[in-house]
Amino acid sequence: MSLTTEQTEWFSQTFARLVGNVEQAIVGKTEVVQLAFIALIAEGHLLLEDFPGTGKTSLARAMAQTIQGNHHRIQFTPDLLPSDVTGVTVYDQRSQEFEFHRGPIFANVVLADEINRASPKTQSALLEVMEESQVTVDGVTHPVDQPFVVIATQNPIEQAGTYRLPEAQLDRFLIKTSLGYPEHDDAVRILANAPKGKAAAVVRPIIGGGSILQLIEMAQQVHVDPALYAYVSRLxxxxxxxxxxxxxxxxxxxxxxxxAARARAAAFGRGYVLPDDVKSLAIPVLAHRIVLDPEEDFRGTTSEDVIRRVLERVHVPQESAAR
Incomplete structure (x- = not known):
């Protein structure tokens, strides 16, 4: 079942409202905010890697505030335990039964701040919930709320006391991106509009969790031509x-x-995926999933460079064939 014209219009208008609402807190980063909501609607997770003070936490907080759902922030530290994330089973002497106390992972939006500061054991506590939207504690499975997204941040510069995310963990993130520093005019606007004191910008919720689930379901109905499946496979x-x-x-x-391409197509008011949807998302979706040869890494080659070369080598199907 394909999307109607009215559905695609509602989808794109709602997506634009979500992005515009977050841009009240994150100025001049439209493309990054769009990627963040594409990750949410595609039922994926987002990894933000950037320098300190670029707004990684502010973006995650603004997204959580935009959605009328619950959100939790977990500050990852070396002494954080897996049970501090997932929750713990406690024996209740009154009822003489074991009760499960839910951890902060049980929320619609979970901000995993400085995720690479936690030990590998604690990071592994996220593997199941990010892949299957459930937590297993003491042999009992507990589903998390829907919609569910983990927005993780990490600092690429300050590596003392950090643990590199394993490939299995990186593979759980649908999109990896960075905010970067604002342009001059945007920086002036941020400085001029900054609240006095240390109060952070607060945005109002504009959409409920039920509407997000509707967006997710609609994105799954976006048409993908077999030629594009072959294109993605070739990439x-x-x-x-x-x-x-x-x-x-x-x-x-x-x-x-x-x-991700389905979600982007619907966000731009289309009920079908174009090759440009795939090409524009190839780097944020694929680059963090490859492991470079150490010699190439030493020469300064980046994962993004590899994906760009792959895009140049692989034949792009004609748009008329992709509709």
Missing amino acids: TEETRDAPEVVLGTSIRAGLALVR
Whole structure:
């Protein structure tokens, strides 16, 4: 079942409202905010890697405030335990039964601040919930609320006391992106409109969790032509064959790229995916999933460079064939 014209119009208008609302707190970063909501609507998770003070936490907080759902912030530290994230089972002497006390992971939007500061054991507590939207404690499975998204931040510069995210963890993030520093005019606007004192910008909620679930369901109905499935498959295969890498992207990466492309197409008012949707999302969806050859890394080659070369090598299907 494909989307009607009215549905695509409502989708794109709602998406624009979500982005515009967050831009009250994050000025001049429209593309990054769009990627963040694409991750949410594609039922994925978002990793923000950037320098201190660029607004990573502010973006996550503004997204949580925009959605009329509950949100929790977890400050990841070396002494954080898995039970501090997922929750713990406690024996109640009155009822003589074990009760599960839910951890902060049980929220619609979870901000995992400085995720790479936690130990690998604690990071592994997120693997199940990010993939299957459930937590298993003492053999009992507990589903998390829907919609559900983890927005994680990490600092690429300050590496003392941090743990590199393993490939299995990185693969759970649908999109990895960065905010970067604002342009001069945007920086002037931020300085002029900054609240006095240390109060952070607060945005009003404009949409409920039920509407987000509706957006998710509608995005899944966006048409993808078989030629584009072949295109995505070829892109992932090329990353595995690229001489610069020792580990390319898996079929999970291809599935993630298709889901994100569907969400982007609907966000721009279309009921079908175009090659440009795939190309524009290839770097934020695929780059963080490949492992570079150490020699290439030493030469200064980046994962983004590899994806750009792959995009240049792979033939792009004609738009008329993709509709």
